[in-house]
Amino acid sequence: MAETIKLEVTRYAPERHQAPTSQSFEVPYRKDWVVLDALNYIKDNLDGSLSYRWSCRMGICGSCGMMVNGEPKLTCATFLSKYAPGPVRVEPLRYFPVVRDLIIEMTDFMAKLRSVKPWIIREEEKPLSEGEYLQTPEQLDTYKQFSMCINCMLCYAACPVYGLDPLFSGPAAIALAQRYNLDSRDQGAEERMGILSQHAGIWGCTFVGECTRVCPKHVDPAGAIQQYKLTAAKEWFKSLLMPWGAK
Amino acid sequence: MDISSHDVLIIGGGGAGLRAAIAVAEVNPRLNVAVISKVYPMRSHTVSAEGGAAAVIKTGDTLDDHAYDTISGGDWLCDQDAVEAFVQEAPEELLRLEHWGCPWSRDPDGHIAVRAFGGMKKERTWFAADKTGFHMLHTLFQTTLKYTAIARYDEWFVTKLLVDDNRVQGVVAIEIMSGKIQAITAKAVILCTGGCGRVFPFTTNANIKNGDGMALAYRAGAPLKDMEFVQYHPTGLPFTGILITEAARAEGGYMLNKDGYRYLQDYNLGTPQPKPVLRSMELGPRDRLCQAFVKEMEKGRTIKGPYGDVVHLDVRHLGEKLINTKLPFVRELCLKYQNIDPVKELIPVRPVVHYMMGGVSTNIHGATPLAGLYAAGEVACVSINGANRLGSNSLPELLVFGARAGRAAAEFASTQKESNGIILSQALDETKRVEAQFLEKTGGRERIATLREEMQKAMENGAGIYRTHSSLAEAAAKLRELQERFPSITLDDRSRTFNTELTAAVELGFMLDVGEAIVQSALHRTESRGAHQRTDYPKRDDEKFLAHTLIYRNADGSTHGDYLPVTITRWPPGERVYGQPAQAAQAKGG
């Protein structure tokens, strides 16, 4: 039971440090412990000043994303045993500004989410008294995958394009737009196209594909973006061929 | 000090808070409404609800059926006018969510699909695969983005309600990112801060569920109602508290003690049969399963694990194929978050705290007795859950009463003048308190984690599945002691930037108050009803206790209790006899 494992954790206090440094901690090594449990152990027993975000510990709230040995991971779903005998390097999500220790700044991401208008847009609302919009399981299936995003931002931390160009809307925001575009109840595709078809929208993506690989919820944002590009290109050529028909 | 002001301020960005915000924005778009939340709204705990949301939509089902299931499930402690309003409005609320884009699961013809859920006589649980709460919360959150009138304070932590003139006029909050402490004034405040599972050591609840709102209201002078009713779920993973659904048992999983013996047969729960039989053995009602666990533990027949006693849930005999097709999520949870493969290994499980029936006392419009203060969601007790919540009633409750509270608060705010200035000095006092007590304090040596663990253990031992006068008295004494030690806690972290130790300290203070309210309420109720089981008073006592407990906090920190009659409209209290339909209704949902 005396087995331990070493964690190398990024520390940064903006009031005192010029740049982040790394601090080592020895924590108990247990088969059922995830990286987050080790961080909680540190906070409870070794150093209460370690800051990081977490809540659900079941991979659904999306708050515990960090870099573990250089890979973006949900720390509540990443076992220590995967990295035994250690050490395990825990750093804040890459490409985001670091506020403190393992905390990153995410208002940019939130603004991007909002910018793609992720809500049902309709010309005419159906009154509640007329019941639900019918939607077959097949229609549901067309967008379901893109609705599974927990906003954990691992995909941003994996996407070099976001790292190089902070204006890039990024994988999760575009996947979310596509989620609504493909929803049979929605009529806002055109409105969103105007936003996403700008340079910082879909065209910034060069299909690195890392976003999809690291996504813990199998959202496939890379697929969403390429599908969106295809649609945008089709629309473009269509309106070229039939300029009078285009609205 | 900076101050900002709003017409309506909503504390909490979970299902209830977001629904309330939209309600305010729709009732009166000129009102200035803000949502303040200690985590980004889509991180709120509503996100982890799996099972579903109940509302009558299919033919063959009636509102009365839903009401009856709810009331009998709640052991007749529900206010029946509230339940009637609830079942009436639940369908339209869920439909509205459908119109906002919630990806509800569908029948092949495109209509909403519903499924059966524990305690419901009819199939009426709407679901979005096994991620209902997740989809509801994200749909709500994304929909609020459309309303420019809704301002948000993300990652702001409320430490105090500002009350003056017997009216709630705002809050003091910490901007976690910067450590700035400031007042936010409002003409009406709605509490939507969720439950308090973290008061107990083993819980399905997330790290953020610390009963903040209950303590805020309690300290401000509002009464808490029915706090003794804490719901347990029999099969949670130890340590993480992750929920293993009833389905694992419905498919034929066994509950085994340390000798590999199906111990439930010793507790009047039937005899082992080759195939699972409804309402017998592993499929008995949840509270009975929890109680059997305690008895087994007392007999020393549970397994000692690193995180306390457990029993085993065994699904190995079902085979990999069945597990993969019928219980994929169970396997995924075990593999991904506990490093256990149920195909090959026994799953350690134990009863875990799941839901708080009690909360801030409100009427059916979400108004608390304190003017200007409203509450909705798990933090509130409108009294539709009574002594025991029915599974899948909580999610629709967030919507129905979130919306009601939003409308009521909007109306109230429209009639109020700006808040008065006296509260600002209160706000300055609170700022000084937080700074002096935590950030700038010298001396003291108690660690937050130590106090928290002692509190959780005291709650489990004293106010757990079974309570007695002496166990409760012991817990009360321990909580007193912890309250006295609390002022000497010391923080390692004195930074102003994202100081999560500071918020944990304030949360610990909240939890101690809430724990006290639970214990005191449980002491007062000398009967057994629903989730409140007293071994020294094993009988339900309608004569004395067909009433809600109210608990108040006095200015000196002591408490006093009171009772409020239960509103009965059409369903007179019935007997709950095991094996009767009423008993089936007792099985609670996930």
Added chain:
Amino acid sequence: MAKKPIEPFLWGLFSAGGVVAALLIPVHLFLFGLAFPLGWLTPPGYESLRALASHPLARIYLFVLCSFSLFHWAHRFRYTLYDGLQIKHLNEVITVFCYGGALAGTAAAGYLLWGLR
């Protein structure tokens, strides 16, 4: 008509070029670049090859192959320069170089194939 963004058009060409290149270049490059020079296969004679290449369909085929492939290159290379070397500030130069190159190559292909007898 409102100003149309050019990005979808360029991306369309890039994709078409990608498909063409993926389907056709390997076999061409293998035959003319490796198999014939190394004597693994006997190359066709000058006359018959010229006859084949000057067939109108073949000219169109070669034109499409060359032009689309060049636009494929232009797009990819432009982004590689952006991201790989972080020289986005040279945007104009890069754009002119890449798409200009593709346009010039296309013109050359048209001229050569037109003149093929």
Added chain:
Amino acid sequence: MVQIAADALGCQVKPGGLSGTPSHTAYHPRWYRERVSTYWWLWKWRYLKFVLRELSSVPVAYFVTLTLVQVHALSDGPQAYADFQRWMTHPVFLTLNAISFLFVLFHTVTWFNLAPRAIVVRLRGKRVPEFLIAGSNYAAWLVISAAVAWLILRS
């Protein structure tokens, strides 16, 4: 009223923030922002693979140039074409061609593997699995390559 009291206490009152959030988070301490290195693509094998995939476009351009030179030689007469053929046997060109060929193959494989992600085909409401689409791409590739080779070798 608030304003008056606030003045008295030396506070600053902000009107209720509008949507968005920035007004509430404008108060920030210093953040640490790491500059992405120019050599980021050397960090990880997968990034490098990506850059190599993108660089496969250079051999594509090289091939086009080669082809245009070949066409030019064809139209200049047998002598010019023979010269062209001779160059091709030079080790420099052979090496270039071999490397380019590998790159182009890499392009083909990655392109076909990734294409199904962009193109969603649905049959009777069900998404056709990616490997089927990729598989049919490969099949088409083989058929077309064979046809082209046959046309060239036959002449």
